[in-house]
Amino acid sequence: MTSHSVAVLIVHLALAAIGAWLIAIDARTHRLPNRIVLPTLSALLVLVAVEALATGETERLMRALLGGIALGAFFAVLRLASRRGMGGGDVKLATVIGLVLAWHGWQILLLGAAAAFLLGALHALVLMALRRATRHTQIAFGPWMIVGAALAIGLS
Numbered sequence: 001m002t003s004h005s006v007a008v009l010i011v012h013l014a015l016a017a018i019g020a021w022l023i024a025i026d027a028r029t030h031r032l033p034n035r036i037v038l039p040t041l042s043a044l045l046v047l048v049a050v051e052a053l054a055t056g057e058t059e060r061l062m063r064a065l066l067g068g069i070a071l072g073a074f075f076a077v078l079r080l081a082s083r084r085g086m087g088g089g090d091v092k093l094a095t096v097i098g099l100v101l102a103w104h105g106w107q108i109l110l111l112g113a114a115a116a117f118l119l120g121a122l123h124a125l126v127l128m129a130l131r132r133a134t135r136h137t138q139i140a141f142g143p144w145m146i147v148g149a150a151l152a153i154g155l156s
Contacts, residue, residue, distance in 0.1 A: 007051040011044060012153065015100055019146040022093070026142035032089025041068075041096045048103055060103060067102020067109045068095045074113075090141050097149045104156045111155065116141070116148030 018040050026032050052061030072095030079086040101109040120141050127133035 007047055007054070011047050011051075011100060011103075014040070014043065014047075015096075016150070019150070023143040023146055026089070026140040030087070030138060030140050032087070032093050032142045034089070034092070037089060037092045037096060041092065041099070044096060044099055048099065063106070064099050064103040067106070068099030071095065071098025071101075071109065071113060084138065086141065090145065093142055093145055097145055101149055101152055104153060108152045108156045112149040112152030114148070115151050116145040119148055120144035 018036065022032055022036060025036075048061060048064050052058055052064075072091055075086055075091040075094035079088065079091055097112065098109060101112045120139065123144065124133060124137075124139055127137070127139070128135070133139065
């Protein structure tokens with residue numbers, strides 16, 4: 001196994017393990033704790049930087065950094081536009097997910113983000129159809145962000 005595949009494998013395994021943990025927490029508490037999300041972002045930044053330097057893929061690193069910033073900024077705008085919609089944890093998690101998805105390409109970033117919104121909307125519609133939620137019910141979005149990212153990576 002090359003160092004390239006080891007670093008990419010570590011990034012994906014870390015995102016999967018921490019993602020599963022965050023899904024459980026967010027589904028139960030509607031919170032994505034800084035003590036988990038921020039160290040994850042820091043560790044993944046180091047891993048993708050080391051990977052890019054080891055392989056000379058600086059363009060890929062720049063795309064990953066820009067993807068993290070772009071998706072985080074998009075979620076920050078959504079948070080500002082609807083204070084009760086997105087939480088701060090969603091914004092920070094979007095930065096993490098944007099970093100990883102953009103590493104794979106802009107199309108994967110867009111696919112992962114779109115999948116999150118589609119899955120979240122379908123979940124909300126099912127809950128409303130079952131009369132377990134209304135338009136005003138807060139629904140954890142972190143799980144759908146993580147599942148959308150996993151689907152996009154799986155399809156890449």
